[in-house]
Amino acid sequence: MTFNSFNPPQRILMGPGPSDVSARVLSALARPTVGHLDPLFINMMDEVKTLLQFAFQTKNEFTIALSAPGSAGMEACFVNLVEAGDKVIVCRNGVFGDRMIQNVNRIGAEAVVVDSPWARAVETHKVKAALHDHPDAKFLAFVHAETSTGAVSDAKALCKMAQEHDCLTIVDAVTSLGGVELKVDEWGIDAIYSGTQKCMSCVPGISPLSFSPKAVAVVQNRKTQIQSWFLDQTLVMGYWSGEGKRSYHHTAPVNSLYALHEALVMLHDEGLENSWARHKEQHEVLAKGLKELGIEFIVPEEERLPQLNAIYIPEGADDAKIREYLLEHYNLEIGAGLGAFAGKAWRIGLMGHAAKSENVALCLTALKDALSQ
Amino acid sequence: MTFNSFNPPQRILMGPGPSDVSARVLSALARPTVGHLDPLFINMMDEVKTLLQFAFQTKNEFTIALSAPGSAGMEACFVNLVEAGDKVIVCRNGVFGDRMIQNVNRIGAEAVVVDSPWARAVETHKVKAALHDHPDAKFLAFVHAETSTGAVSDAKALCKMAQEHDCLTIVDAVTSLGGVELKVDEWGIDAIYSGTQKCMSCVPGISPLSFSPKAVAVVQNRKTQIQSWFLDQTLVMGYWSGEGKRSYHHTAPVNSLYALHEALVMLHDEGLENSWARHKEQHEVLAKGLKELGIEFIVPEEERLPQLNAIYIPEGADDAKIREYLLEHYNLEIGAGLGAFAGKAWRIGLMGHAAKSENVALCLTALKDALSQ
Incomplete structure (x- = not known):
């Protein structure tokens, strides 16, 4: 048996992630590997931390890049903060809210589920009622930007409610970070995680993570041991302490962190508000073109990401065949529907580097062509 | 505040990992990102699986690349196989055996610890006695190649003993895979994990993992739910099923998997036995040179990796200052001691791409220079 190098084609990634990675980030990724305890690498990690604080709009001392994908970031929040027997109000309006419930259950904690319809924002009045009905709830968990449906929820309002009931918030920002307004400190988010492969336009595999001082105190005052060794953030806090000394926990994914650093430098250069505005502008052009093709969104306008x-x-359109056609004829990837929307919806991503006029133009033209086949 | 791209120097990595990554692997890493459900990517993943089966010398159907570092690979083995109340015999002769115990404890299982001196192989007679004394033990766990000390244990003999007592084996092969003889099927290893940043000479962040059919049956017949969602391999088995259909679990670290594929193609081209022989040859040259410098190994000759x-x-040599000198004057990284050997030992890696004459020559010359300062 012989094996050859893998040479992927240059796709245009307009699915739900991974998104297009720029040549600049790919080039950073391929720089020579250094040791994870190399003083130069440690300096770079300090910058990654500062840049993540910027991206999250937070002063949280505990702001790190977890060495695993966003779903591990989700689990890191739950296993560090939540103990068996704790009550957690979890909002579910898509796949990722459901995954949060599974995380709570596996800890032996109790999930109070607040269901909102898929393809809609989390219904704040239901959350308010749940907080009122469960004064013993310690946490409110919700997804800011549901990747399965493209609905954005009112994170600011949800956090305010939680604070009024002395609940800490756990927020999924996998698809929101860099793409829409997100202000961790101003809104009072206590634990937040994201992914690198969405609006950061970085390679997949890393999860930005930030805990408020209040959340850190909860982690440090647990009664029981954290059930995961790999995700135990008390062991990692030393590693990311920024005091110039890194204790060994695990080998950091050195090259992926080069890429994240570069992606964050690019975001910083562009400016957060500019990035949010760019995503909105490109979305509007896309939405207009889709309307002209007679295509409907599954999410009401005011709740769209x-x-x-x-x-x-x-x-009459064949889900798989159309996506195959786009990939074969245009190297264009759009995403299939997920969960309740499998076979019923497509997901077109305009994330990070992919949110640009040439992509929108291509997508509309290619989709028109595919639908007329 | 302004931030610039990070341009690391070209180091020569002769520590305990990450090891030197070849230009060929770095170049694969930087190829354009495709979707994790792209048919071409799925084909590549099938090859990664076949190549990992080759590297592990196994026919195990469940052979995957976990999307996280080796310490997550360790945890994946324990949380999937071991349930609360199970008895696990754990061999400890360094840092990583100790980490295994912490994994067992966090599951609520019972660890029967067999201690052997650091910098020595696991003492097989002690393991034999423990297996005899604990007929209810379900698992025997040990580290094949202790990264903290450089000692190799007799994995073949330990597995044979475990089989005689109907114990499944959980084996850490983070530093052994590709560097020394390792035969998963022939030796009868049931669960094994490794890392990419050692003798694979690939970027850090991925953990090759393989379960025997017996181990898979244990996972599938558990009485209790697996405590980790991210590491629950029953959810990932579908993703890696090789039936041409991948169900979504999490976004695979696409580019890191390009790199692993390339590193495995290179290992396959070289041949496993040739790779083992190359490591041994370079080690012998290094050992001879170190002896001439009057430097002693911490591990007896027959138990050395x-x-x-x-x-x-x-x-009289200053630990930190010498390592700093090597890094500053020669861009050469060697490793500090870990755990009981912190401040007492150095660790010189000859892993994968780094196991070559030019590195050995440089290391000996540079060390001689540094020690004479």
Whole structure:
């Protein structure tokens, strides 16, 4: 048996992630590997921390890049903060809210589920009622930007409610970070995680993570041991302490962190508000073009994420065949529907580097062509 | 505040990992990102699986690349196989055996600890006695190649003993895979994990993992739910099923997997036996040179790993200053001692791509220079 090097084609990634990675980030990724305890690498990690604080809009001392994908970031929040027997109000309006519930259950904690319809924002009045009905709830968990449907929830309002009931908040920002307004400190988010492969336009595999001082205190005052060794952030806090000394926990994914550093430098250069505005502008052009094609969004206008456009598959169109056609003829990837929307919706991502005029133009033209086949 | 791109120097990595990554692997890493469900990527993943089966010398259907570092690979083995109340015999002769115990404890299982001296192989007679004394033990766990000390244990003999007592084996092969003889099927290893940043000479962040059919049956017949969602391999088995259909679990670290594929193709081209022989040859040259410098190994000759040479810091030499000198004057990284050997030993890695004459020559010359300062 012989094996050859893998040479992927240059795709245009307009699915729900991974998003297009720029040549600049790919080039950073391929720089020579240094040791994870090399003083130069440690300096770079300090910058990654500062840049993540900027991206999250937080002063949280505990702001790190977890060495695993966003789903591990989710689990890191739950296993560090939540103990068996704790009550957690979890909002579910898509796949990722459901995954939060599974995380709570596996800890032996109690999930109070607040269901909102898929493809809609979390219904704040239901959350308010749940907080009122469960004064013993310690945490409120919700997804800011549901990647499965493209709906954005009112994170600011949800955090305010939680604070009024002395609940800490655990927030999924996998698809929101860099793409829409997100202000960790101003909104009072206590634990937040994201992914690198969405609006950061970085390679997949890393999860930015930030805990408020209040959340850190909860972790440090637990009664029981954290059930995961790998995700135990008390062991990692020393590693990311920024005091110039890194204790060994695990080998950091050196090259992926080069890439994240570069992606964050680019975001910093552009400016957060500019990035949010760019995503919105490109979304509006795309939405207009989709309307002209007679295609409907699954999410009402005011609850739509600009960076993730979930649309109904037009009647008579073959889901898989159309996506295959786009990939084969245009090297264009759009995403299938997930969960309740599998086979019913497509998800068009305009994330990070992919949120640009040439991509929107191509997508509209290619989709029109594919639908007319 | 302004931030610039990070441009690391070209180091020569002769520590305990990450090891030197070849230009060929770095170049694969930087190829354009495709979607994790792209048919071409799925084909590549099938090859990664086949190549990992080759590297592990196994036919195990469940052979995957976990999307996180080796310490997550360790945890994946324990949380999937071991349930609360189970008895696990754990061999400890260094840092990583100790970490295994922490994994067992966090599951609520019982660890029967067999201690052997650091910098020595696991003492098989002690393991034999423990297996005899604990007929209810379900698992025997040990580290094949202790990265903290450079000692190799007799994995073949330990597995044979475990089989005689109907114990499944959980084996740490983080530093052994590709560097010394390792035969998963022939030796009868049931669960094994490794890392990419050692003798694979790939970037850090991925953990090759393989379960025997017997181990898979244990996972599938558990009485209790696996405590980790991210590491629950029953959810990932579908993703890696090789039936051409991948169900979504998490976004695979696409680019890191390009790099692993390339590193495995290179290992396959070289041949496993040739790779083992190369590590041994380079080790012998290094050992001879170290002897000439009057430097002693911490591990007896017959228990030494060729790819990780742990040596006593010569009397009067300043640990940190010498390592700093090597890094500053020669861009050469060697490793500090870990755990009981912190401040007492250095660890010189000859791993994968780094196991070559030019590195050995440089290391000996540079060390001689540094020690004479």
